[in-house]
Amino acid sequence: MIYFENVSKIYDGESHPVVNNVSFFVRKGEILTLLGSSGAGKTTLLKMVNRLCEPSQGQVTLDGRAVHTFDPIELRRQIGYVSQNIGLFPHMTVEDNITLVLRLQKKNKKSRKKRADELLELVDLNPRDYATRFPDELSGGEQQRVSVAKALAADPEYLLMDEPFAALDPIIRDELQTELLRLNTALNKTILFVTHDINEALRLSNTIGIMHKGKLEQIGTRAELLQSPANAFVKSFMATALTARNED
Amino acid sequence: MNIIDSSLLQFILYQWPALLEKTWQQIYLVTLATFLSIIIGIPLALLAHYYKRLRTIVLSIANILQTIPSLALLAFLLPLFGIGSKPAIIAMALYGLLPIVRATLTGIESVSAQLLETATATGLTAYQTLYILELPLAAPNIISGIKTSAVINVGVATLAAFIGAGGLGDFIMRGLAVDSTRLILLGAIPAAILALFMDGFIGFIAKLSDKRVHRHSYKKSKYTLWLIILIILAFITGVTFKLLYLEPRRAEIIVASKNFTESMILAELTAIMIEDHTEIKVDRKLNLGSTVICHRAMLNQQIDIYPEYTGTAYLIILHKLYNPNLTEQDIYNTVKTAYKKQFNIVWLAPFGFSNSQGIAVRADMAQQYHLKTISDLKKIPQQFSFAAPSESFQRADGVPGLRKAYDLPLNNTREMDMSLMYDALKNKLVDVSTVFTTDGRIPKYHLQVLIDDKHVAPPYYAAPLIRDAILKRYPQLESVLAPLANILDENTMQQLNAEVDSDHKTPHEVALAFLKGKGLVAESGTAE
CATH class of the missing domain: 1.10.3720.10 (MetI-like)
Incomplete structure (x- = not known):
């Protein structure tokens, strides 16, 4: 379980905090989506889990243990991270990219190759075709599949995903969302997902947190957000979904 | 062709x-x-x-x-x-x-x-x-x-x-x-x-x-x-x-020279004599860039023998001022004493000729303006171009000395490598230039050396310099090299130089032939 406890973040010289006293938790095995427009602070919150960013106040705990007590390198090797920009090294093949963290853990070449093939199958890419390709030889959708495979390489308990499908076209985005759901039914990871796309949020998660200018406006199930919005902002935010989606 | x-x-x-x-x-x-x-x-x-x-x-x-x-x-x-x-x-x-x-x-x-x-x-x-x-x-x-x-x-x-x-x-x-x-x-x-x-x-x-x-x-x-x-x-x-x-385990004796023909010939004469009359292994390091480089190399014990000129040593290494009243013997004695005392380097007997830095013009120009001495240069148009090597502009016996002693402004000057001067004169690229008085190209290109009537340039008698330590280690070298004393005069030196410069023979060939001709080395000669 990931627990954010009164977390705030303010940069030196800034007057407004980027993250303002946020508390919530992500249950084991669930996909929780942080939703909000740019600058809402959701990415900053995400990055506090693997210590790419440190809170000014408050703390983040993983299964009860404060994140800042972990060695940051070890911590990151046990958390999968997928970002919006393609996190693949252009000078390494797909399989080398995927198994990078295993290489850091000194796993031998044979087991790494085997794992790379497994993971490629998992994200629905044929290993024989894709293993020795280079990232610039893949389409956007294929690249993000590989990124997901990479994030899963060390079989981490937690996955952090920062608007991973934002740069892709809608059809591919839809495919990948389906993939993710399918994957997690089998793998049961704890996923913290960040997006500005409300329909994506509604599709992927049961629990959604709405953020606005650093504050967590409301967190709850889809039903709760739709039927009992905490304030006017949440209400109008959810309204955009209804008009676009025309269901629920 | x-x-x-x-x-x-x-x-x-x-x-x-x-x-x-x-x-x-x-x-x-x-x-x-x-x-x-x-x-x-x-x-x-x-x-x-x-x-x-x-x-x-x-x-x-x-x-x-x-x-x-x-x-x-x-x-x-x-x-x-x-x-x-x-x-x-x-x-x-x-x-x-x-x-x-x-x-x-x-x-x-x-x-x-x-x-x-x-x-x-x-x-x-x-x-x-x-x-x-x-x-x-x-x-x-x-x-x-x-x-x-x-x-x-x-x-x-x-x-x-x-x-x-x-x-x-x-x-x-x-x-x-x-x-x-x-x-x-x-x-x-x-x-x-x-x-x-x-x-x-x-x-x-x-x-x-x-x-x-x-x-x-x-x-x-x-x-x-x-x-x-x-x-x-x-x-x-x-x-x-x-x-x-x-590398430090090098040949027993290293003979060096500066990077012009005459220096190389003199070095070869020395080297060949040693090779022919002793069992000592000799290496050559010809083509060192300048007086200072040779001197440094001697002090650092990286070379053992090289030919130097009394005038050069007097002016450049000892930084003394030349006055025309000093004879060539005075200068030789001064440098010999000073080198032994300050540097532990011994001046052997001179080869016999003096190669001064002289001033030359084309023979036809000398005729045209009736030029015999450097003082006569006053007769030609003031804008004549004058070439000298970089060293000359620093040396007291060089350009500064000329300007002063002969009252020549020398406004239109060029700095050039010494070996390029002769062609420059011949091809009318410059009008007047410094030359080495024993250079073989002087007669070949029809150049004329002007007489230094005010004695600005000191005498430059060439002699082999040898490190005292080497002389002590191989005392036989004194007698081996003794025959080289006074073996050359200006004309012979000019000739030997010409054989290298114009006839494109190597300094080694020319030196060897000369020594054979004098009966100083065996006819079978030595390999290079």
Whole structure:
């Protein structure tokens, strides 16, 4: 379980905090989506889990243990991270990219190759075709599949995903969302997902947190957000979904 | 004229062993220097990357090092290291730093922040980020920097010949000294080819490490790459070992000379006498760049014998002022005493002739204006052009002395290498120039030396200089070299010079023939 406890973040010289006293938790095995427009602070919150960013106040705990007590390198090797920009090294093949963290853990070449093939199958890419390709030889959708495979390489308990499908076209985005759901039914990871796309949020998660200018406006199930919005902002935010989606 | 004629072929065949040896020297000079530039430059660049405050300093230093003219850099290192390969390699290594430092910095700094974040998020340490991400991505830049550095070094290496480091520059310098275009090209063309080869070879190695090009045969290309690197490292280790530990065990006696014909002939006379009359092994280091370089080399015990002129020693090394009342014997005695006392160097008996720096004009011009003495130069139009070597502008007996003693303004001056003056005079590129009075080209080009009626120039009697330690170790040298005393006069020296300059014989051939003619060496002679 990931627990954010009164977390705030303010940069030196800034007057407004980027993250303002946020508390919530992500249950084991669930996909929780942080939703909000740019600058809402959701990415900053995400990055506090693997210590790419440190809170000014408050703390983040993983299964009860404060994140800042972990060695940051070890911590990151046990958390999968997928970002919006393609996190693949252009000078390494797909399989080398995927198994990078295993290489850091000194796993031998044979087991790494085997794992790379497994993971490629998992994200629905044929290993024989894709293993020795280079990232610039893949389409956007294929690249993000590989990124997901990479994030899963060390079989981490937690996955952090920062608007991973934002740069892709809608059809591919839809495919990948389906993939993710399918994957997690089998793998049961704890996923913290960040997006500005409300329909994506509604599709992927049961629990959604709405953020606005650093504050967590409301967190709850889809039903709760739709039927009992905490304030006017949440209400109008959810309204955009209804008009676009025309269901629920 | 048939360019590919038999004499050209003969020339190349004759020079072939020397060409191979000097190309080999050039290769190891460049390889060692580039290797040093790499192992100093890349860590420096990494330091500058991680410690931002160092960045400006590092770049400035590398910049300055490259802006200093390479010749000046060599000169700075002279008092520290003397002559030979070591100072040359160090100068080249410093010179080649900038391209590598700059290229490495640029390469590393161009890795995007996003990729760096990915690296951190994946759990790479800073060190791992460097060698797994940053260096591979910076590699194309670094390779390009290394190529630039290597190619620059091939050029600077040719200058290294100036301080006796060997390499193809030897041909170029000797070609300039004896006025032989063929020799110059023999040095310049292989050097250019070598530069192209280094560029291509480095590119080839770079390609071997590119996974993309060799994706299917990656194992094979990786092995080839490591093999090549191993060979290069073995080569570098071997040469370094040889330079540092084996080089000092050199020939028993090293005879040197400056880089002009007469000096080389005199050195050969000395060397041949020693070789023919003793069992001592003699090595030659002809073509050292200047008086100061020879003197330094003697003090550093890197050479043992070389021919010097009394006037030169008096003015340049002892920094004394010449006054016309001193006789040649006075000057000889002064330098002999001073050298023994201050430097432990012994002046043997002079060869017998004086080669002063004189002033010459074309014979027809002398006729036209009735020029016999230097004072007569007042008669010709004031804007006449006057050429002298750089040394002359500093020496008291040179241009400053002329201006003062003869009241000649000498406004239109050119600085030129001594060996180029004679052609310049002949081809009317200059009107008046300094000459060496015993140069063979004076009679050949119909030049006329003007009489130094005010005795501005001191006498320059040539004599062999030998380190006292060597004389003590081989006392027989005194009697072996005694026959060389007074063996030459001005005319004979001019003749011998002419045989080298105009007839394109080597100094060794000319010296040997002369000694044979005098019955001083056995008819069978010695091999070079």
